[in-house]
Amino acid sequence: MIPIEVKNLSFQYAKDARKILHNLELTVATGEIVAIVGLSGIGKSTLCYCLSGIIPHVYGGVMEGQVYLNGRDTRDLTLPQIATTLGIVFQNPDNQLFSFTVEDEVAFGPENLCLPPEEIEHRITDALKKVGMSEFRHANPQQLSGGQRQLIALASVLSLQPEILIFDEAMSQIDRDGRKLILDMMLKLKAEGRTIVMIEHDFANLAVADRVLVLKDGHLAPFAGKLS
Amino acid sequence: MSYLDPRTKLVMVLTVSSLAVLITNLYLLILVQIIAVATVTAAGGSILDMLKKLKKFLLIFVVIVFVQSIFTKGGQPLWQVMNFTIISDLGLFRGLQMILRFFIIISSASIMTTSTPREIIQGLVQCKIPYEMAFMVTIAIRFLPILRDEANDILTAIQLRGINLRQIPLLKRLKTYSYLLMPMITSVLLKAQELSIAMELRAFRAYPQRTSLRVLKMQRLDYLVMAVCILVFLIIMVLALKIK
Amino acid sequence: MIVLENVSFQYTKDRWILKQVDLEIENGSCTFIVGPNGGGKTTLSKLMAGILKPTSGDVYLDQQNTKDLELYQVGTKVGYLFQEPERQIFAATVKDELAFVMDLKEMAQEEIRKRVEAALEQFQLQEVANSFPFQLSRGEKQRLALAAILMNEPSFLILDEPTTGLDRERKKILSQLIEQLKEQGIGMVIISHDEKFIQTHADRVVKVAGGEVKDGG
Numbered sequence: 013m014i015p016i017e018v019k020n021l022s023f024q025y026a027k028d029a030r031k032i033l034h035n036l037e038l039t040v041a042t043g044e045i046v047a048i049v050g051l052s053g054i055g056k057s058t059l060c061y062c063l064s065g066i067i068p069h070v071y072g073g074v075m076e077g078q079v080y081l082n083g084r085d086t087r088d089l090t091l092p093q094i095a096t097t098l099g100i101v102f103q104n105p106d107n108q109l110f111s112f113t114v115e116d117e118v119a120f121g122p123e124n125l126c127l128p129p130e131e132i133e134h135r136i137t138d139a140l141k142k143v144g145m146s147e148f149r150h151a152n153p154q155q156l157s158g159g160q161r162q163l164i165a166l167a168s169v170l171s172l173q174p175e176i177l178i179f180d181e182a183m184s185q186i187d188r189d190g191r192k193l194i195l196d197m198m199l200k201l202k203a204e205g206r207t208i209v210m211i212e213h214d215f216a217n218l219a220v221a222d223r224v225l226v227l228k229d230g231h232l233a234p235f236a237g238k239l240s
Numbered sequence: 241m242s243y244l245d246p247r248t249k250l251v252m253v254l255t256v257s258s259l260a261v262l263i264t265n266l267y268l269l270i271l272v273q274i275i276a277v278a279t280v281t282a283a284g285g286s287i288l289d290m291l292k293k294l295k296k297f298l299l300i301f302v303v304i305v306f307v308q309s310i311f312t313k314g315g316q317p318l319w320q321v322m323n324f325t326i327i328s329d330l331g332l333f334r335g336l337q338m339i340l341r342f343f344i345i346i347s348s349a350s351i352m353t354t355s356t357p358r359e360i361i362q363g364l365v366q367c368k369i370p371y372e373m374a375f376m377v378t379i380a381i382r383f384l385p386i387l388r389d390e391a392n393d394i395l396t397a398i399q400l401r402g403i404n405l406r407q408i409p410l411l412k413r414l415k416t417y418s419y420l421l422m423p424m425i426t427s428v429l430l431k432a433q434e435l436s437i438a439m440e441l442r443a444f445r446a447y448p449q450r451t452s453l454r455v456l457k458m459q460r461l462d463y464l465v466m467a468v469c470i471l472v473f474l475i476i477m478v479l480a481l482k483i484k
Numbered sequence: 485m486i487v488l489e490n491v492s493f494q495y496t497k498d499r500w501i502l503k504q505v506d507l508e509i510e511n512g513s514c515t516f517i518v519g520p521n522g523g524g525k526t527t528l529s530k531l532m533a534g535i536l537k538p539t540s541g542d543v544y545l546d547q548q549n550t551k552d553l554e555l556y557q558v559g560t561k562v563g564y565l566f567q568e569p570e571r572q573i574f575a576a577t578v579k580d581e582l583a584f585v586m587d588l589k590e591m592a593q594e595e596i597r598k599r600v601e602a603a604l605e606q607f608q609l610q611e612v613a614n615s616f617p618f619q620l621s622r623g624e625k626q627r628l629a630l631a632a633i634l635m636n637e638p639s640f641l642i643l644d645e646p647t648t649g650l651d652r653e654r655k656k657i658l659s660q661l662i663e664q665l666k667e668q669g670i671g672m673v674i675i676s677h678d679e680k681f682i683q684t685h686a687d688r689v690v691k692v693a694g695g696e697v698k699d700g701g
Contacts, residue, residue, distance in 0.1 A: 129454075
C-alpha cells in the first residue's frame with residue numbers, strides 16, 4: 013500500500029483568480045522522509061491541507077485530481093478516519109495545545125475516538141514514552157519550552173496511531189536545542205516505519221530527508237540546488 | 241476537601257448563594273455568611289484572598305449605603321446635614337443587606353477554585369452539558385492570559401508610535417481606539433482558525449459522545465455533604481419564614 | 485546610546501528574570517542578543533525599549549532614564565518590532581497604516597503623502613499599498629510594521645526574532661534593509677537564533693542565559 017499518492021491535483025481558493033496548485037503529482041513510500049521547500053505564500057500550507065483532507069472537508073475551493081491515503085481517496089474518508097491515518101504538527105505550538113495538563117492534551121484524540129479509559133491510558137503512556145516526555149505527564153504545557161511543546165503536540169497526534177506524519181514548518185519557532193529534539197524524533201519515527209512529509213523553509217533542517225522537492229508554479233520538482 | 245466531587249461543590253455554592261438571594265433578615269444573612277466562610281475555609285480556600293477580592297468593591301459598598309439612605313423613605317436619620325438625611329438606619333440596614341449578599345455569593349464561589357478547571361469541566365460534561373460547550377469554556381479559560389498579554393503588546397505598540405493614549409482629544413479618542421480593534425480581532429480569528437483545524441485533525445466531534453480518561457465518581461462523602469446542604473437550606477428557610 | 489546600569493528585573497517576587505546587568509549599546513552598531521528560549525532575551529530587549537521598567541537599577545536612552553519617559557516619548561527614540569508583526573498593525577490598508585499616526589497628529593496631507601510614498605518604496609511595499617494588511621505574507625507584514633515604526637524616525641531599532649517564519653528570499657530582503665538602516669546610522673539590537681543571519685550582520689554578540697548577560701565579543 014502506498015501511504016501518500018497525489019494524482020494530478022489542482023486547487024484554487026474560491027476568491028483567488030489563479031490555481032495555487034496545478035497538476036501536482038506526489039508519491040511517498042512507506043518509511044520515507046520527504047521534504048518540501050518553497051517560498052512562503054507559494055502553496056505549501058495548501059498542499060498540507062489537501063494531504064490531510066482539510067481540503068475539501070473544511071475549506072472550500074475548487075479541487076481537482078485525487079489524494080489517496082493508503083489507497084483511499086480523501087474525499088471518501090471522514091476527518092476522524094483521516095486522523096487515525098495521518099497526523100500533523102503545525103508551526104505554532106500555542107495554537108495546537110489547549111489543555112491544562114500534558115496528559116489531557118494527549119488523551120484528547122483517543123477520547124474523541126470513544127476508546128475505553130484503559131486503552132486511552134495505555135496510549136498516553138506509549139505516546140509520551142515515544143517522545144521522551146513521560147516525566148512531564150502532569151505538567152502544564154504552557155510551562156514547557158517551545159521544543160518540548162512541539163514534542164507534546166507530536167505525542168498528542170501519535171496517540172491516534174497514524175502511520176503518516178506531516179510536520180508543517182514545525183521547527184520555525186523553536187531554538188536550536190528544540191530543533192535537534194524534533195529532527196532526532198523524525199529519524200526515530202522513520203525507523204519505526206512511519207512515513208513523514210516535512211514542509212520546511214529552513215534548509216539547515218533538511219539533512220534528515222531522503223528526498224527534497226521544491227514547490228513552484230503549483231507543482232513539485234526535485235530540488236537541484238545546494239542545501240546549505 | 242479538594243477530594244470532593246466538583247458537582248458536590250457546585251451544590252454547595254448553589255445552596256449558599258440561593259440562600260443569600262432569598263433571605264432578607266440581617267441576622268440570618270450573617271449566619272449564612274458565617275456558614276459560607278466556614279465552608280470555604282474547610283474546602284482549603286483562603287479568607288485572606290477573599291477579602292482582597294472584596295477590597296475592590298469597597299467604594300461601591302459605601303456608595304450603596306448612601307444611596308439607600310437618601311432614596312429610601314422612612315427610618316430614623318442617623319446623620320443629617322441641614323435637615324437632609326444622609327444616612328438613615330433603614331438605609332444603613334438595606335446597604336448592609338446588599339453588601340452581605342454580595343459578600344456571601346463571592347465568597348461561596350471561591351469554593352470552586354479548589355477544583356482544577358479540568359475537573360469542573362468533566363463535572364459539567366457528566367451533568368449532561370454537551371462536550372462541545374464544555375470545551376468552549378476550557379479554551380476560553382486557557383487562552384485568556386495569552387490574549388491579555390497580546391492586548392498589552394498591542395497597547396504598547398500603538399503608544400510607541402508616538403500616541404499619548406492619556407491625552408487624546410475626546411473627538412479623536414474613538415478613532416484611536418478603533419485602530420486597536422484591528423490587531424485584536426485578527427489575532428483572535430487566526431488563533432480560532434488554527435486551533436479548530438488542529439482539533440478536527442485529532443478527531444474532535446467524530447462522534448456525538450466521547451469517552452474520558454478520568455471519570456468522576458461520587459463518594460459517600462459527596463452524598464453526605466449534599467444532604468447536609470439541603471438540610472441547612474431547609475432549616476434556614478424555615479427560620480426565615482418564622483421570623484417574619 | 486542605550487545604557488543599562490545594574491539592572492535587575494522580576495515579574496513575580498521569587499523569580500528573577502535578569503540579575504544585575506550592566507550593558508552599553510552604541511549608536512550605529514548592530515548588536516545581537518542570543519541565548520536559549522526563556523532565558524530573558526525578550527525581557528532584556530523590552531527593558532532597553534522602556535516598555536518594561538527595571539525592578540532595580542536604571543536604563544538610560546540618550547541620557548534619559550526610562551523611568552521618566554512615557555511610552556509615546558520612547559517611540560521617537562527607539563522602535564520596537566515584535567516577534568508577531570500582527571500585534572502592531574492597526575489600519576485597514578497598508579497606506580493608512582503608514583499614515584494614520586501622522587493623520588491623528590494633523591500633519592499636512594502633502595507631507596504625509598510624500599513620507600508614505602518614500603516608505604513604500606524603501607520597504608518594497610508599492611504593489612500592496614492598497615491591500616488589507618491581514619492578507620499580506622509574513623515578510624510583507626513585517627516590513628510594513630518596520631516601515632511604520634520608522635515613520636517616527638527613531639535612532640534605535642530593536643527587533644525580536646525578525647527572521648522567524650521568513651523564507652530565503654524574504655530573509656535576503658530583510659538583510660538588505662538592515663544594511664541600509666545601518667548606513668543611515670540607526671543602531672540596532674536584534675534577538676535571534678539564526679546563526680547565518682547573526683554572522684552576516686553582527687558587530688557584537690551578547691549572550692543571555694539564566695538571567696545573566698555575557699559579552700560574546
